[in-house]
Amino acid sequence: MDEMGRWEPNARGRLEQAAMALFETRGYDRTTVEEIAARAGVTERTFFRYFADKREVLFGGAKDLERLIVDTIANVPAATVPFDAVIAAVQATASIFEERRGYARKRRGIITTHADLQERELIKLATLASATAHGLRRRGVAASAADLVAELGIAIFKNALERWVDDKEQRPLSRHIQAAVEELKAVATGTGTSPVRVRTASPSRRRSSKGR
Amino acid sequence: MDEMGRWEPNARGRLEQAAMALFETRGYDRTTVEEIAARAGVTERTFFRYFADKREVLFGGAKDLERLIVDTIANVPAATVPFDAVIAAVQATASIFEERRGYARKRRGIITTHADLQERELIKLATLASATAHGLRRRGVAASAADLVAELGIAIFKNALERWVDDKEQRPLSRHIQAAVEELKAVATGTGTSPVRVRTASPSRRRSSKGR
DNA sequence: CTCCTGATGTCAGACTCTGACATCAACCAT
DNA sequence: ATGGTTGATGTCAGAGTCTGACATCAGGAG
Numbered sequence: 037m038d039e040m041g042r043w044e045p046n047a048r049g050r051l052e053q054a055a056m057a058l059f060e061t062r063g064y065d066r067t068t069v070e071e072i073a074a075r076a077g078v079t080e081r082t083f084f085r086y087f088a089d090k091r092e093v094l095f096g097g098a099k100d101l102e103r104l105i106v107d108t109i110a111n112v113p114a115a116t117v118p119f120d121a122v123i124a125a126v127q128a129t130a131s132i133f134e135e136r137r138g139y140a141r142k143r144r145g146i147i148t149t150h151a152d153l154q155e156r157e158l159i160k161l162a163t164l165a166s167a168t169a170h171g172l173r174r175r176g177v178a179a180s181a182a183d184l185v186a187e188l189g190i191a192i193f194k195n196a197l198e199r200w201v202d203d204k205e206q207r208p209l210s211r212h213i214q215a216a217v218e219e220l221k222a223v224a225t226g227t228g229t230s231p232v233r234v235r236t237a238s239p240s241r242r243r244s245s246k247g248r
Numbered sequence: 249m250d251e252m253g254r255w256e257p258n259a260r261g262r263l264e265q266a267a268m269a270l271f272e273t274r275g276y277d278r279t280t281v282e283e284i285a286a287r288a289g290v291t292e293r294t295f296f297r298y299f300a301d302k303r304e305v306l307f308g309g310a311k312d313l314e315r316l317i318v319d320t321i322a323n324v325p326a327a328t329v330p331f332d333a334v335i336a337a338v339q340a341t342a343s344i345f346e347e348r349r350g351y352a353r354k355r356r357g358i359i360t361t362h363a364d365l366q367e368r369e370l371i372k373l374a375t376l377a378s379a380t381a382h383g384l385r386r387r388g389v390a391a392s393a394a395d396l397v398a399e400l401g402i403a404i405f406k407n408a409l410e411r412w413v414d415d416k417e418q419r420p421l422s423r424h425i426q427a428a429v430e431e432l433k434a435v436a437t438g439t440g441t442s443p444v445r446v447r448t449a450s451p452s453r454r455r456s457s458k459g460r
Numbered sequence: 461c462t463c464c465t466g467a468t469g470t471c472a473g474a475c476t477c478t479g480a481c482a483t484c485a486a487c488c489a490t
Numbered sequence: 491a492t493g494g495t496t497g498a499t500g501t502c503a504g505a506g507t508c509t510g511a512c513a514t515c516a517g518g519a520g
Contacts, residue, residue, distance in 0.1 A: 042516045043467070068506065079469060084508060119435050154374070155367035162370055180411065184428065185435050187403035195396050216396065223331050223397050224436040254485045255499070280475065291500060296477060 048086045048096075050076040055093040060142065064150045091156040094143065097132075098160045102167050104128055109171035118177050122168060122189035123217055126196075130209040133197070141201050165190045192216045255290075260298045260308070262288040267305040272354065276362045303368040306355060309344075310372045314379050316340055321383035330389050334380060334401035335429055338408075342421040345409070353413050377402045404428045 044050070054075035058067040069090050073083045087093045108125040116124070133140050147153040165186040172182035196212040203212065256262070266287035270279040281302050285295045299305045320337040328336070345352055359365040380398035385391055408424040415424065 047467085069508090070506085080507090081470080081509095082468060085467080088508095090507070151371065155371045158370040158374055159363065159367045162366070180407070180428075181431055181435060183410070184403065184407050184431055187407065188400070188432070188436065191396065191399035191403055195392070195399065198395070199392065216392075219393055219396055220400070221436050223393060224400065224433055254497095259498085281477090282475085292476090293478090293501080294499060297499080300477095302476070 044077060047076065047078055047082065051078070051083055051086055052093055052096060056142070056146075059094075059146045064146060064153060091153055094147065094153060095156060095160055098163070101129055101132065102164055104132070105164060106167050106171050109168060109175070118172055118181065118185045119188070121172065121175075122185050123192070123213070125168060125171075126189050126193050126213055127210055129193075130213060133200070134209050137201070137206070140197075144201055161190050161194065164193075188220065192220060259288065259290055259294065263290070263295055263298055264305055264308060268354070268358075271306075271358045276358060276365060303365055306359065306365065307368060307372055310375070313341055313344065314376055316344070317376060318379050318383050321380060321387070330384055330393065330397045331400070333384065333387075334397050335404070335425070337380060337383075338401050338405050338425055339422055341405075342425060345412070346421050349413070349418070352409075356413055373402050373406065376405075400432065404432060 051072060055067070055072045058072055058075065069083050070080045072093070073080045076083075083093075105125040105128065108128040109121050112121045112124050147157055165183075168189055169179075169182040169186035172185065173179055177185070192213060196209060196216040199216070200207075200209045200212045263284060267279070267284045270284055270287065281295050282292045284305070285292045288295075295305075317337040317340065320340040321333050324333045324336050359369055377395075377398040380401055381391075381394040384394035384397065389397070404425060408421060408428040411428070412419075412421045412424045
């Protein structure tokens with residue numbers, strides 16, 4: 037019909053699926069690129085034409101995420117405070133994840149068990165932070181503040197995502213983001229969280245200062 | 249004599265120095281492990297006995313950093329708020345860097361030009377965050393809050409370190425940390441930084457939608 | 461029909477990293 | 491000292507990742 041090339045279409049997608057499937061069963065490091073390629077019906081060389089390295093096959097979605105974040109920041113009302121702009125961007129990504137909680141969990145399971153993949157995940161997040169900061173600067177936010185707020189956004193994002201995939205009640209991601217934002221505000225102003233203290237201060241007497 | 253083994257002592261140190269020197273001149277990816285090992289007077293195999301992989305040779309100091317942070321958090325006054333405990337830990341590391349600004353810059357130059365190394369740097373920082381959060385929890389801070397505050401600490405750390413190595417006036421790192429802390433507080437409460445706005449409010453008219 | 465293009469395949473090879481086994485000086489116990 | 495043990499290193503073979511160069515071949519353009 038339309039896009040019938042000489043080969044099966046969507047080689048990239050097939051590679052991604054093959055990789056996920058194999059990583060799940062054999063584990064990441066006991067899966068060779070050759071195996072992934074074979075399962076997708078191509079050669080190893082072709083794998084490396086679509087993905088810069090073995091890890092990248094799990095991070096195809098990052099591009100979309102970045103676009104969404106940048107767009108959101110660019111279009112937030114002009115009077116918005118930087119922090120809120122970043123939160124808006126984080127919230128904007130929520131729906132992308134919301135739809136695929138199962139996939140997100142599966143993927144996260146693979147990533148958390150392999151340091152290599154965690155590294156890649158972290159740099160993807162750093163890239164998002166960088167794009168966020170850049171977006172803020174383009175709107176007149178001072179460079180140092182932009183960097184810092186962007187980092188904050190990522191911290192919230194990570195934190196909320198973590199809670200969300202583990203949440204047995206399956207509350208929506210947006211709610212977890214909101215919770216993280218509030219906790220951060222409380223914690224940064226010092227108002228919110230109780231003082232650091234020894235857990236039980238011993239069983240018997242423990243009269244005076246019990247906290248704050 | 250005293251510690252005369254069969255070979256030159258301090259192979260690890262020699263490998264680290266050889267690596268730094270070669271990375272500086274040839275660049276990280278055009279330097280092979282074999283070259284590093286040869287310059288240090290050992291074999292490639294020995295390199296991999298000291299370092300898990302090629303990148304690790306630049307991150308030997310991370311262990312000390314972690315110890316220092318964990319100790320600081322463990323010994324902070326009981327009435328300290330979590331956020332301040334983390335800041336104290338970050339400040340505690342300042343002296344380590346302060347003494348070797350030159351080395352820090354050199355090393356940072358190498359790292360920032362190679363994605364591989366940035367990934368490793370990020371995961372080291374994440375490890376520090378994790379250790380920090382753990383220390384906080386041992387003192388009775390709720391898990392979610394501990395994670396978030398630790399993450400904040402890392403954000404501040406990164407931000408301050410960045411400003412410090414670039415600071416032409418060479419003001420002390422501790423001062424940059426303090427500045428980052430204050431900026432973060434301001435930004436998180438919304439009080440501090442001016443609203444996001446177009447840099448100059450435009451030359452002429454261009455009022456409503458300026459394009460999605 | 462011919463040329464060009466794009467997605468693949470084929471091949472060779474550099475480089476990273478690991479497992480298995482060999483060496484040999486220093487140290488220790490007898 | 492004699493001999494056994496230990497620990498840091500060397501040697502070797504090989505799997506796996508990733509790259510460059512070149513070959514193929516269907517489909518589209520002219």
